[in-house]
Amino acid sequence: LTHHHFDHSGGAQQLRKATGAQVVMHAQEERLLRDWQGDAPQDIDIPAEQKAIAEQVQRFRRQAAEAAPDAAIADGDVLNVGGLALEVVHTPGHTLGSICIYLRDERALFTGDTALGLGTVAISPPPHGDMRLYLESLERLKGYDAALMLPGHGRPVQDVARKLQELIDHRHEREEQVLRLLADGTTTPRAMVGAIYPELDRRMVPMALRQIEAHLAKLAEDRRVEAAGEGEWRVRG
Ligand SMILES: [Zn+2]
Ligand SMILES: [Zn+2]
Incomplete structure (x- = not known):
C-alpha cells in the first residue's frame, strides 16, 4: 500500500x-x-x-x-513479486509514511498520492503531512529517471521529469503567494484562503486551510515567517 x-x-x-x-x-x-x-x-x-x-x-x-x-x-527495500523487483522509495509529505514503488526494469514509477496525474494533492501541516518533506520527496523522485509515472489518481504520465517539475513549481508559486499576502497584511490562513481561492466551494475550505497551514509550517521552519499570536502570522524581519 x-x-x-x-x-x-x-x-x-x-x-x-x-x-x-x-x-x-x-x-x-x-x-x-x-x-x-x-x-x-x-x-x-x-x-x-x-x-x-x-x-x-x-x-x-x-x-x-x-x-x-x-x-x-522501508526505503530501499526491494520486494520480489512474480519475478519483478519492486524498489520501495519512501516519499513523506502527503502522509509521513507515503511510499512510491519503482520498477527499475521498466523505468515505471508508481507514485500513489505523492505525484498525481491530474491536479495537486492535499498536503496537511505536521503531524499529518509535511510540505518541506513533500518537496524534498518530489526532488528525489526526479533522480529516478522514470519513463512512466503511474499515479494513484489521474492518467499515466510519460514526461515524468516535466510533471514532477510542474508539481514542484506549483508549490513554490503558492509559497511566494503566501509570502506576498503576508507582506500585504493578510495574516490569517482563513483570510489567505479567501484571497487565493476566491470561488472555493464551502466544503473545500477545511482542505484549503490545511494546505495554507502546511505552507506556513514550512516557511516557519525555513525561518521566513513566524507566528504573531492568535492564529496570525508575519514575515520574519
Ligand atoms: Zn488518494
Ligand atoms: Zn492519500
Whole structure:
C-alpha cells in the first residue's frame, strides 16, 4: 500500500483473502490505518452535515483498517513479486509514511498520492503531512529517471521529469503567494484562503486551510515567517 488512505487501502484485506498475497506498508502508516476513527485527514473531506456520505466514508475506513500489514517496509527495500523487483522509495509529505514503488526494469514509477496525474494533492501541516518533506520527496523522485509515472489518481504520465517539475513549481508559486499576502497584511490562513481561492466551494475550505497551514509550517521552519499570536502570522524581519 502506498499509504493508509482508504481510497488506496480499501479492498486490500479482500485481495489478501482471495489471493493469499501479503499486505505491506511503511511502518509510519500502520497506526493511521488502524486508527480509522482518528482525525487524520483523508483525501476527501466530507462535511459532517453530509451524513450519509460521511458514514459511508467511515465504513470504508473501518473496512480498510482490516488490512493490517503482514510486514513493514522501508526505503530501499526491494520486494520480489512474480519475478519483478519492486524498489520501495519512501516519499513523506502527503502522509509521513507515503511510499512510491519503482520498477527499475521498466523505468515505471508508481507514485500513489505523492505525484498525481491530474491536479495537486492535499498536503496537511505536521503531524499529518509535511510540505518541506513533500518537496524534498518530489526532488528525489526526479533522480529516478522514470519513463512512466503511474499515479494513484489521474492518467499515466510519460514526461515524468516535466510533471514532477510542474508539481514542484506549483508549490513554490503558492509559497511566494503566501509570502506576498503576508507582506500585504493578510495574516490569517482563513483570510489567505479567501484571497487565493476566491470561488472555493464551502466544503473545500477545511482542505484549503490545511494546505495554507502546511505552507506556513514550512516557511516557519525555513525561518521566513513566524507566528504573531492568535492564529496570525508575519514575515520574519
Ligand atoms: Zn488518494
Ligand atoms: Zn492519500
